[in-house]
Amino acid sequence: MIELPTTSGDGHTSETFVPVFSNEELVFTTDETAQIERWKSHYPTVDGAIMRVLWLAQEKFGYLAPEVIRLSAEATGIPYAKAYGVATFYTQYFKKKKGKHVLDVCTCFTCQLCGGYDILHYLEEKLGIKSGETTSDGEFTIQQAECLGACDAAPMLQVTNGRYVMQLTPEKIDAMLDALRDGKSLEFESMTLPQDADEMGGNRRSDTQAVLETKAPPIAETIL
Amino acid sequence: MEAKKDNSGRITDWRSYERVLLPSIKDLHRLDVYEENGGYQALRKVLVSDDWTPAKVTDEVKASGLRGRGGAGFPTGLKWSFMPPVDPEVPRFICCNGDESEPGTFKDRQLLEYNPHSLFEGILLACYAISAGTAFLYIRGEFADWITHIEVELAKLYEKGYAGKNIMGSDFSVEIVIHKGAGAYICGEESSLMNSLEGERAYPRVKPPFPAQKGVWGYPTTINNVETLAAIPTILNKGGDWFASVGAERHPGPVLYGVSGHVNRPGVYEYPTGILITDLIYKVAGGIRNGKKLKAIVPGGSSTPILRADMIEGVRMDAESLKEAGSMMGTAGMLVMDEDTDIVGFLRRITHFYHHESCGQCTPCREGTGWLEDIVSRLERGEGHYRDLDLLTDLCTQMEGRTVCALADAAAWPVRYTVERFRDEFEARCRPSLVPAGISI
Incomplete structure (x- = not known):
């Protein structure tokens, strides 16, 4: 028999999403924002800068938790889903916490x-x-x-x-x-x-x- | 010392060859040293003289017979001429492919480390030839140190006025953007590289339309390998005729051979194309380590078909000669294996690589690479059957040419040819197929 995941009333899995980083932590400094703006100006559309922004975010936070990807997407000005697709495509972006x-x-x-x-x-x-x-x-x-x-x-x-x-x-x-x-x-x-x-x-x-x-x-x- | 020429006037003797891509000059990676040694003279020449129109630069590259060094070997000048006529309303782009992820290839890293300005000059000349205003230099994310190094040199270039607006006081302007990848083999495929640049998942695109019609952001684009573009300044300095007279006639020019594996002196060597494989292994790279015998070579990166030791006699490192021998030039990154190598285990690791790197867009590749790995792993564990060998070949047939990009072919070729050329070793690992009746397999 196949075991089905337990579902809540609205049909979604009961697994709740718990962010690791608090809202206070999830900010880019003024310098970082200026750098992101420079990267955005290098491409015909801002989308091209997402890889650089994800790199920056990974260096800052250690790995790309979903909320970090959301922050990067917002800083770049692209949809979260698109940034998530990029972050999960490449092996060098860490999706889980790793060692130092x-x-x-x-x-x-x-x-x-x-x-x-x-x-x-x-x-x-x-x-x-x-x-x-x-x-x-x-x-x-x-x-x-x-x-x-x-x-x-x-x-x-x-x-x-x-x-x-x-x-x-x-x-x-x-x-x-x-x-x-x-x-x-x-x-x-x-x-x-x-x-x-x-x-x-x-x-x-x-x-x-x-x-x-x-x-x-x-x-x-x-x-x- | 003057390079020796053979009877037909070609420079084919590797012993007297003088290096041009990686010449023996100390600190050539620095802008001041590069300029002292004739750097940016080719660019100055084409910008100052009215004689050098963009079309003439393209013609010179065509005359040189330069073929792309990224693996496919497509004529560079011809590729440039595919760009549509200039329309001032439509931006045009150059992408330089520095994603170098083909296993066994490490030549571009040496160029970035030792001679990055030849690449920058090549990029600027290519931009001039096809009237592009922006160049994206895509470098794989793993080369983080080398990206830092060349960013320093690029900043000097801007400071000196050799990049950016009005280069050398002319009305020619180019922005060079260094794009850092993040670890995906597929980004070396040109259309996937473009998607990666655009901030998409790096899925390859269906061709046509080709990049020259619809490239990055839908605009005309030309994509060249690092080594290809680094050869352009030499072509303009020494002339297309000179370049065409180096090495093999139908695949001319100096080339960076990356020799790795069981040799005494692994590394990158610059020699004319068409060097004898035996010379490259035994004379240039110092022979097989510990005096062992040669078992096999992979001539140009993991996707090129393997050659047994008895198949390389008299074969030269150029597209035509290797094709005749049953393989390909690829990226000229040669892997040498000694007699102790376990071919089945070696193939298992290659199939794992392609399974890991398949982007998952097309079913034959996504599923096929996984099946290849599973079956070869089973063979390696000694649990395979004879029929598995034919199953592998059949699987390869069903993958080749049935996908958007060439990754499926690249995954299938090593399996097909390794099984074909080392069938005895695979059979030695197989269990007999005799299964008593009534037992399900």
């Missing part, structure tokens, strides 16, 4: 062959959670990501939709987790192009400290 640091481990294609799953399992063991879960202290969430476009640096991961951490080893992961726990920011890592290494002896950018030399990727299943 979201670790997107690439396991696709090259990373799979070069030990992406080993890195994922190492993280799972180390943090005591499964992929898709958040640690009980709310610090870390682990996720599997699709190709992040850094196949030359496989295996790699991305921290909270921001920094790439490339050429991962267990030691590098340990150091990264410690740094994130201590509230330190990770450095931008620049991959040396192999031809640059040949022709100019290394990285060509003088404004980047962390430079990764090209090296053969590890072997899957034996990395640990």
Whole structure:
């Protein structure tokens, strides 16, 4: 027998919507509003700015709860339903509360062959959670990501939709987790192009400290 | 060192080739360094001289034989000429596709990091050629760091008067808008990219009408890949003839090869098109790591058909040669697999990728990608049957060409060709199909 959801008198499910953020919290500051207006002016219609506004809202509130999407829609000047459709289409917009640091481990294609799953399992063991879960202290969430476009640096991961951490080893992961726990920011890592290494002896950018030399990727299943 | 030419006067020798897209110049990503090295000269030339009409720029690009570097390989000059005649009432747009999400592709990220101004100059030249007033640079959301980097450089461009109103004192004006995506493979498809820009869910559109007729917000639009546009300044500086003389005759020009996987030196390499695959693996990328043997390659991103080690002898990295060998050039992001690779597990991960990334608009793709993943997963667990292999092929036939965009084809090809070319490995995982009578399967 199929179990039907319990319904109230008006035919809607009895599940009531409880907002997480209060009305006092749900505001954009004057600076943020000015930025949103600038973005809106970049497109023929204001609709184009919704993705930027959702990004801003996610950075501010941590994730896109329905009321945050509503706030973004109102700030952009488009219907809530349309903003909701956009927010739920893309994987980088978080619809549920995540940990303070979201670790997107690439396991696709090259990373799979070069030990992406080993890195994922190492993280799972180390943090005591499964992929898709958040640690009980709310610090870390682990996720599997699709190709992040850094196949030359496989295996790699991305921290909270921001920094790439490339050429991962267990030691590098340990150091990264410690740094994130201590509230330190990770450095931008620049991959040396192999031809640059040949022709100019290394990285060509003088404004980047962390430079990764090209090296053969590890072997899957034996990395640990 | 002068690049060596072969008997027919073409630059095909990769050893003596001098890089133009990613030349070995320190800090080339900075505007001042880019200008010291001849940057924005092509733009200045076309804006100052009356001789360089927009039509002449398009003709030069046509003469160069440049084919799009985003995967489909469509001739760029021809694409530009599809734009309708200029009507001052109707705005025109350029979209630069920097959504680079095809697994195995990472060339555009290097361009954004090391030579973003060649891209900006290319965008401005393309805007001039098709008389567009606004350029949207769509970059995938994962490249957040690189978006920040190029936003800094774009601000310098505006400050210097190379973007915005009256560029270099002429009456040519272009606004460049950087649009940040948010993680959807489908946005690399041009019509879906346009929907994403317009603040819609990124569903692909039915074609025709093509973007040149009805693009973003219904206005004429041209969409080009990052690497394609970054090659435009070189074409105007060195001439279309020079570009056409580099590499393979029917697919000319320098190209960024992204070699990844089990090689000793993975990374992006700039060489002429038409390099031997064996040269690329063994000489350029340092051979297979740990002295192992080659098992297979995927030449241009996950959707291009896989090639066994015995199929790559004498095959070159250009559209024609790869087509003959039974694959495609794609994005030239090559994955190299050594002899220990589990092909069934590899295919399972690809099918998972397409299942995850299907936008859900068309039924054959939404359902088909899920079935592909389920069946290949069953095979990987050793619970599949021989008949599953034919079922997979049948499923591919029912997906190919039956959807709005090419994602269903891209999902079906790797399955079809991997099963065809490694059938023994798949069969080795199958259980016999003999089922006693009276037992339901």
